[in-house]
Amino acid sequence: MTTFHNSCDCAVVSRTTFDLLVVGDANPDVIVSGSPRHPEFGQREQLVPAAGLVLGGSGAITAYGAARLGLRTAFVGRVGDDPAGTFVLDALRSGGVDVSACVVDPAVPTAMTVVLVDGDDRAILTAPGCLDRLAATDVPPALLERAAHVHVSSYFLQPLLARGLAGLFGLARAAGASTSLDTNDDPAGRWAGLADVLPLTDVLLPNENEAFAIAHAVSGAGVSANASTGAGTATGTAAGRTASAHTSRGAGTAAGPSLGAGAGAGAGAGAGAGAGAGAVAGAGAGAGAVAGAGASPGAGAGVGAGVGAVAGADAGAGAVADAGAGVGAGTGAGAEATPGRAVRDDADLERAVKELAAHGTLPIVKRGAQGALAFADGELIEVPARPATVVDAVGAGDSFNAGLLAALLRGLPLSRSMSVAVTCGTLSTRAAGGTAAQPTWEEATS
Ligand SMILES: Nc1ncnc2c1ncn2[C@@H]1O[C@H](COP(=O)(O)OP(=O)(O)O)[C@@H](O)[C@H]1O
Ligand SMILES: [Mg+2]
Numbered sequence: 001m002t003t004f005h006n007s008c009d010c011a012v013v014s015r016t017t018f019d020l021l022v023v024g025d026a027n028p029d030v031i032v033s034g035s036p037r038h039p040e041f042g043q044r045e046q047l048v049p050a051a052g053l054v055l056g057g058s059g060a061i062t063a064y065g066a067a068r069l070g071l072r073t074a075f076v077g078r079v080g081d082d083p084a085g086t087f088v089l090d091a092l093r094s095g096g097v098d099v100s101a102c103v104v105d106p107a108v109p110t111a112m113t114v115v116l117v118d119g120d121d122r123a124i125l126t127a128p129g130c131l132d133r134l135a136a137t138d139v140p141p142a143l144l145e146r147a148a149h150v151h152v153s154s155y156f157l158q159p160l161l162a163r164g165l166a167g168l169f170g171l172a173r174a175a176g177a178s179t180s181l182d183t184n185d186d187p188a189g190r191w192a193g194l195a196d197v198l199p200l201t202d203v204l205l206p207n208e209n210e211a212f213a214i215a216h217a218v219s220g221a222g223v224s225a226n227a228s229t230g231a232g233t234a235t236g237t238a239a240g241r242t243a244s245a246h247t248s249r250g251a252g253t254a255a256g257p258s259l260g261a262g263a264g265a266g267a268g269a270g271a272g273a274g275a276g277a278g279a280v281a282g283a284g285a286g287a288g289a290v291a292g293a294g295a296s297p298g299a300g301a302g303v304g305a306g307v308g309a310v311a312g313a314d315a316g317a318g319a320v321a322d323a324g325a326g327v328g329a330g331t332g333a334g335a336e337a338t339p340g341r342a343v344r345d346d347a348d349l350e351r352a353v354k355e356l357a358a359h360g361t362l363p364i365v366k367r368g369a370q371g372a373l374a375f376a377d378g379e380l381i382e383v384p385a386r387p388a389t390v391v392d393a394v395g396a397g398d399s400f401n402a403g404l405l406a407a408l409l410r411g412l413p414l415s416r417s418m419s420v421a422v423t424c425g426t427l428s429t430r431a432a433g434g435t436a437a438q439p440t441w442e443e444a445t446s
Contacts, residue, residue, distance in 0.1 A: 024059025136164025395434020
């Protein structure tokens with residue numbers, strides 16, 4: 001599938017009132033710009049360059065961006081009966097988004113997020129409030145029937161919605177709508193429940209880390225889900241693909257199921273030293289060996305060193321040589337030199353998108369400053385990023401979603417739609433927060 005079968009009002013007469021219905025999360029974002037990477041506790045007062053209160057939530061930012069791009073957009077979500085809820089609904093309304101079907105929940109507060117921004121990386125602290133009470137049944141059937149496309153955001157923050165999502169997408173499709181999903185991150189790291197949803201999802205919109213994690217979760221084996229940061233959990237089956245780019249390209253053998261968990265920290269650009277510690281429990285006995293760790297591609301040479309306990313088949317021999325030198329065998333946890341981006345290579349990503357496509361969806365992966373990658377009709381489609389002076393990348397992925405949907409719904413081919421999406425993501429980084437710098441259709445396509 002390269003274009004949606006239904007188009008927005010610019011193309012054909014349609015049965016719909018809305019080009020796009022977004023179902024998902026909405027909350028105020030408190031954006032703290034220039035945050036220290038590790039804020040000090042102990043009642044220390046630290047000054048930061050700027051902070052602002054803006055519309056947040058992946059669903060809300062996508063809806064706002066889509067309306068700005070000219071789509072007739074409705075949003076269904078839950079807010080509390082509080083000032084934060086009023087703020088969110090007012091902001092969406094002011095952007096031209098129809099919020100008449102939103103639920104104001106008197107029992108639970110509106111969700112709230114604090115985003116600590118450090119360059120184009122960020123830490124996100126979310127109090128989910130009423131998000132976990134949003135249900136698929138909150139979407140009025142009459143509204144579902146009047147939308148050309150249904151987009152759902154933040155699957156893992158909304159477990160009730162997640163449980164009903166296959167049903168919701170089934171109904172949407174039966175009513176003639178197309179569907180898309182941006183799961184965003186899973187705070188619990190389980191990535192469960194998507195196998196039934198993907199076949200009903202026309203377009204899946206993860207970032208790279210999410211693509212790996214979902215592919216791993218639905219594949220059961222073949223694709224690894226390395227932790228995206230040094231401290232994390234690497235779970236997976238080591239046969240076929242090992243837990244990090246380092247080991248997969250090295251000569252170490254890792255056979256048999258392994259459950260690794262470990263933590264590590266890598267240094268930044270230039271010569272970096274990463275240290276990792278991992279424990280891998282596999283089949284059989286035996287011990288020893290080391291989990292290799294090193295710098296991520298492009299970050300200079302890294303020397304990995306780590307300690308780990310490796311049991312069973314993972315203790316095979318082999319030197320792991322990647323960037324720098326890591327010596328060890330088996331898998332464990334790797335350290336990573338670039339916080340927030342995993343140590344993997346393009347071949348890993350290719351395997352992940354192919355795995356996702358095999359589950360009946362069109363995966364379009366957002367790659368930050370590297371643009372986007374899709375796998376459609378047996379072909380990889382790559383779109384490079386545009387250069388940007390990034391203020392922050394909050395909501396860049398959601399603005400990408402808006403651009404992609406606006407372009408597909410206008411009937412543009414997939415690769416052109418991805419270019420528009422990349423432009424929308426990149427332009428959104430010009431200002432703090434998710435919506436302030438979202439482009440119009442003219443800006444996105446000129
Ligand atoms: N540093 C950057 N430079 C240029 N474009 C960027 C940058 N960060 C994000 N973008 C744009 O925003 C899109 C989505 O950003 P990304 O960070 O990959 O998604 P998410 O916000 O979901 O993690 C990218 O595909 C790209 O178009
Ligand atoms: Mg995202």
